[in-house]
């Protein structure tokens with residue numbers, strides 16, 4: 458299972474791009490018109506749904522950034538900075554229970570997972586890589602001369618992302634050669650980073666996609682050399698599409714105006730009665746202890762009046778695959794979702810916003826927006842050739858992988874993509 462972060466549905470068919478590896482896979486396998494993501498369409502919840510087949514309501518990863526009412530602290534799934542794990546059964550759990558191995562490289566939400574014997578989670582700090590990467594694998598890679606001591610630096614700086622992805626591929630080639638797993642999870646990030654920094658149609662994003670295709674080609678060559686190309690099934694997909702940023706609403710600056718937040722002279726938050734956790738094209742909004750009873754109603758009205766913004770109350774959470782808010786839940790009391798082109802930030806002051814990286818494109822919006830859809834290609838052993846699927850739910854990926862792996866994933870919220878599988882009726 459290869460996740461090319463930010464691989465939107467339109468890219469694979471763009472005639473101006475030379476993508477021999479991805480198109481080669483698509484030509485001998487199955488593809489979807491569009492992979493419809495879960496909500497919010499951001500990396501950490503999406504990757505969690507991809508390996509569980511369930512929505513955030515069940516797996517608990519409700520955003521890249523969320524808030525814990527109990528501790529009064531921001532919860533960063535982003536960068537796997539929180540110890541809060543996945544609350545649903547994963548593909549790797551199922552395989553482990555059957556005595557089979559998973560290898561996972563830079564896959565989100567794998568910090569501290571004990572059922573993945575070869576695991577390098579996705580972090581932005583070298584210290585976390587050193588602490589949580591599987592020790593034998595890490596040592597082997599270092600002894601083969603691979604610069605794992607740079608994983609954190611290359612992961613943290615977008616311009617160095619191609620080096621991180623190269624290192625991830627080299628780690629995969631090593632694992633495939635010495636301890637071939639039943640399931641290999643790979644996550645490449647450069648295409649996402651370069652779209653954020655330069656825009657979806659930029660030469661930099663196009664170069665990133667060519668680079669991703671080259672890595673896929675090298676992976677296929679490796680499997681051919683190992684004599685495993687014919688016995689391997691490939692699932693290649695994006696975790697979400699992208700929208701270019703035309704307008705940003707700074708939600709916590711509105712909370713400051715509403716006197717629901719206080720900051721000191723340096724801009725640090727000193728008192729929170731409410732908080733907005735921005736996730737690009739959507740945000741969780743929390744009313745906290747001490748807030749007036751009418752806070753959520755008032756904010757719902759205020760945010761809904763912003764141009765390009767839908768304010769969503771808890772009565773719609775279930776249909777959107779979100780849990781109910783409450784003690785112990787990191788789900789906001791209110792969700793806001795933007796139209797294509799409109800984005801949210803959580804910076805509480807103009808100074809904080811000015812000091813952070815400027816993105817020109819992003820994601821996180823409602824999944825039905827056309828540009829937020831992702832690409833999906835299936836090929837190889839067990840996959841039917843020449844199949845074109847319509848719109849496919851992201852929740853179908855885990856049960857489809859389970860079917861290819863010969864395990865059951867009874868809790869999945871969508872059926873496997875049987876039309877794309879060989880030998881199924």
Ligand SMILES: [Zn+2]
Pocket residue numbers: 462463499500501649696697
């Ligand atoms: Zn992503």
